[in-house]
Structures are given as structure tokens and as C-alpha cells.
Amino acid sequence: MSAEDEFRPAEQLAQQLKDRIRSEGPLPVSVFMAEALLDPMAGFYATKDPLSAGGDFITAPEISQMFGELVGLWAAEVWGQMGAPDPVRLIEVGPGTGRMMSDVLRAARAAPGFLDAASLHLVEASAALKMVQGRTLASAPLQARWESGLEKIAAGPSIILGNEFLDCLPIRQAVRHNGVWRERVVGLSPQDTGRFIFGLGPHLSEVDINEIAPTLRDAEDGTLVELRLSDATVIDQIAQRFKTHPGYALFIDYGSDAPEAGDTLQALKAHQKVEPLDAPGTADLTAWVDFDRIARLARNAGLDVYGISHQGDFLKGLGVEARAAALARTQDEAGQAKIARQLHRLTAPEEMGTLFKVIALCSPGLPPAPGLDAF
Numbered sequence: 071m072s073a074e075d076e077f078r079p080a081e082q083l084a085q086q087l088k089d090r091i092r093s094e095g096p097l098p099v100s101v102f103m104a105e106a107l108l109d110p111m112a113g114f115y116a117t118k119d120p121l122s123a124g125g126d127f128i129t130a131p132e133i134s135q136m137f138g139e140l141v142g143l144w145a146a147e148v149w150g151q152m153g154a155p156d157p158v159r160l161i162e163v164g165p166g167t168g169r170m171m172s173d174v175l176r177a178a179r180a181a182p183g184f185l186d187a188a189s190l191h192l193v194e195a196s197a198a199l200k201m202v203q204g205r206t207l208a209s210a211p212l213q214a215r216w217e218s219g220l221e222k223i224a225a226g227p228s229i230i231l232g233n234e235f236l237d238c239l240p241i242r243q244a245v246r247h248n249g250v251w252r253e254r255v256v257g258l259s260p261q262d263t264g265r266f267i268f269g270l271g272p273h274l275s276e277v278d279i280n281e282i283a284p285t286l287r288d289a290e291d292g293t294l295v296e297l298r299l300s301d302a303t304v305i306d307q308i309a310q311r312f313k314t315h316p317g318y319a320l321f322i323d324y325g326s327d328a329p330e331a332g333d334t335l336q337a338l339k340a341h342q343k344v345e346p347l348d349a350p351g352t353a354d355l356t357a358w359v360d361f362d363r364i365a366r367l368a369r370n371a372g373l374d375v376y377g378i379s380h381q382g383d384f385l386k387g388l389g390v391e392a393r394a395a396a397l398a399r400t401q402d403e404a405g406q407a408k409i410a411r412q413l414h415r416l417t418a419p420e421e422m423g424t425l426f427k428v429i430a431l432c433s434p435g436l437p438p439a440p441g442l443d444a445f
């Protein structure tokens with residue numbers, strides 16, 4: 071028997087969740103999602119690097135260096151717009167393999183003084199990915215420090231970047247049933263075969279109902295809505311920072327730009343969609359980001375909001391086509407074809423171009439975020 075056979079974290083995690091359901095009753099979707107992603111021993115992010123070649127999914131910075139480079143130019147530009155503060159904290163939430171940040175830092179060299187003024191802070195929950203980030207950034211011009219949350223980073227001027235971070239924050243779901251909203255929960259099949267199944271839990275409180283977009287609050291029976299309460303925490307932390315010191319934040323993710331009903335919880339394993347409740351810890355669980363909600367939360371918190379733009383338009387506005395042409399000039403025919411494919415994946419409407427959205431938040435009164443219109 072190999073060591074791997076003896077230690078099966080995913081099975082242990084499933085067992086742990088089953089025991090918990092048997093003693094506490096069905097769990098809100100958010101609890102299941104948080105455990106499946108972040109359990110320190112067996113959570114999906116905690117245990118492996120899902121972004122590696124042959125991993126579970128691929129993100130824009132892993133597709134092409136052009137993505138991080140343009141984000142780096144964006145960061146350098148907003149630093150100038152803030153009045154070139156020194157020191158400035160350059161923060162990334164959910165940095166994955168560290169690839170985007172390494173491209174950001176290379177491109178940011180173009181802005182004289184920016185990297186001299188900057189310190190680098192990575193907010194990462196996964197021990198395994200922290201190690202990968204450390205390796206990727208080993209020879210980067212700035213030395214990374216890891217933090218467990220935005221609130222841990224000392225106050226001061228800051229630039230916050232997050233690609234595909236908001237989509238993995240745990241969501242709750244609610245279903246309209248007989249004219250009332252009920253929490254969607256995860257329980258065990260009645261035969262107790264050990265399969266996780268969805269069910270209806272307690273009525274939503276008035277406070278929770280107020281989190282549902284007004285246009286959906288009186289929806290017909292059977293409607294499913296998602297409550298992204300963690301978004302409010304993130305926006306609140308950013309607002310606290312940006313109220314006392316200048317700052318810009320940039321978030322790129324997949325999602326909708328208007329409130330919509332429907333179940334968007336999805337699980338990806340080895341690039342294939344799988345059932346979200348099967349084998350917690352072995353697949354990535356994400357849900358569509360509600361950009362309209364992010365924009366409204368940020369504005370209510372006193373921030374200026376730019377976007378919501380499509381990733382394709384945003385990258386083109388920042389000059390991705392010129393960058394691709396410059397890179398292609400150094401390549402042979404095969405290299406040029408590869409760059410053309412990367413550009414297509416990042417920007418074409420049928421690829422990531424329109425599904426992925428971009429939003430920027432900043433301290434009130436700062437100049438407009440580059441490449442984005444006022445919300």
C-alpha cells in the first residue's frame with residue numbers, strides 16, 4: 071500500500087461534511103463551498119495547484135503574458151494618477167501561481183520610480199499556492215509578503231488587483247417556494263447512501279431578503295437566487311482603506327453585469343464540468359460574480375466606480391493588439407500563430423472577451439480608471 075492510499079484527504083473531507091450534516095443538519099451552500107475550497111487539509115485550493123499544466127482550469131494570466139503586462143501598465147498609470155505616492159502598497163488578492171504578478175512587475179518597470187516606491191502584498195488562503203507563488207516570484211524585483219486578508223495590510227496608498235478571485239468567494243443560494251424565500255442547503259440523500267443532495271432549508275430573514283436585487287425579490291415560485299455576502303466584506307475592507315488614503319482596485323472575473331436569477335454554481339475538474347456536490351475538495355467550485363452588486367456596494371460605501379466593461383474591450387483599449395504585434399515580431403511562424411491564438415482567447419466574444427468583465431473602484435475624486443468608463 072502506498073502512502074497515497076493511506077491518506078485520502080478528499081475522502082476524509084467528504085466524511086467530515088457528512089458527520090457534520092448528521093449532527094447539525096443540512097448546511098448552507100456557502101458552508102459547503104467554503105469547506106470544499108479552503109479546508110486546510112483537504113480543500114481544493116489548500117491541497118494542490120489547480121492551475122498547473124494538466125490542472126483543472128486555466129485563467130487569463132496563464133493563457134498569455136500579455137494579460138499581466140497590461141494590468142501592470144494599468145497599475146503604473148493609476149500610481150501616477152494618485153500622485154506617485156511613496157510608499158505605495160501593491161496588493162494582489164488570490165494570486166494563483168503568481169504568474170500575473172510576475173508579468174505585472176516586469177511591465178511596471180516602464181514607470182520610473184513605481185517599483186522603488188512599491189511593496190508587494192499577496193493575499194492568499196492556500197498554503198500550496200503560496201509556495202508556488204514564492205517560486206514564481208523568486209527573482210522578481212520586489213519581495214512578496216503574504217497576508218491572510220486585506221484588513222491585515224497596514225493603511226496607506228494602495229493598488230489592489232484581483233483576477234478570478236471574487237468567483238471563488240462562497241455564495242449562499244435561496245429558492246422561492248410557496249411565496250417565500252428559503253435557504254438552499256446541502257444534505258444527505260434520504261437513503262443515507264452518503265450522497266450529497268440539495269434541499270430547502272429555513273426561511274430567509276428580512277436582512278437576507280434585502281440582499282436580493284429588488285427586481286428579483288418577488289419572483290415566481292421555483293426561482294433560484296444567489297446571495298454573495300462575502301462581496302460586501304471585501305468591498306467594505308477596500309472602502310476603509312481608500313477613505314483614508316488614495317487607492318485603486320481592479321477586479322476581473324466572469325459574471326453578469328445585471329442582476330439575474332439562476333443557479334451559477336459550477337464545479338470544474340481537469341477542465342470538465344462535474345457535479346458541484348460530488349467529491350468536495352477535488353473540483354474547483356465557483357459562481358458567477360454579480361458585477362452590478364459590486365458596483366452598487368462600492369458606490370454606497372463612498373467609492374468611485376468605473377466599468378463594468380468586457381475583458382475584450384478593456385484589453386483592446388489598453389493596447390493588447392499592439393502588444394501582440396510587438397511580441398509576434400520576435401517569433402517564427404509557429405510562435406506568431408500561438409500569440410494570435412492567445413489574443414483570440416483573451417478578447418474574442420465567443421471566448422473570454424465578453425463573459426469576463428472588468429470593474430475598477432477608487433477613492434472618491436481620483437482621475438478616471440484607465441480603459442474604463444464611469445459606471
Ligand code: SAH
Nearest residue numbers: 115129164165166193194195196233234238
Ligand atoms: N488570480 C489567479 C488565480 C485565480 S484562482 C489567476 O488568475 O490565475 C483563485 C485564487 O484565489 C487562488 O489563488 C485561491 O487560492 C485564492 N483564494 C480563494 N479563496 C480565497 C480567500 N478566501 N482568501 C484568499 N485567497 C483565496
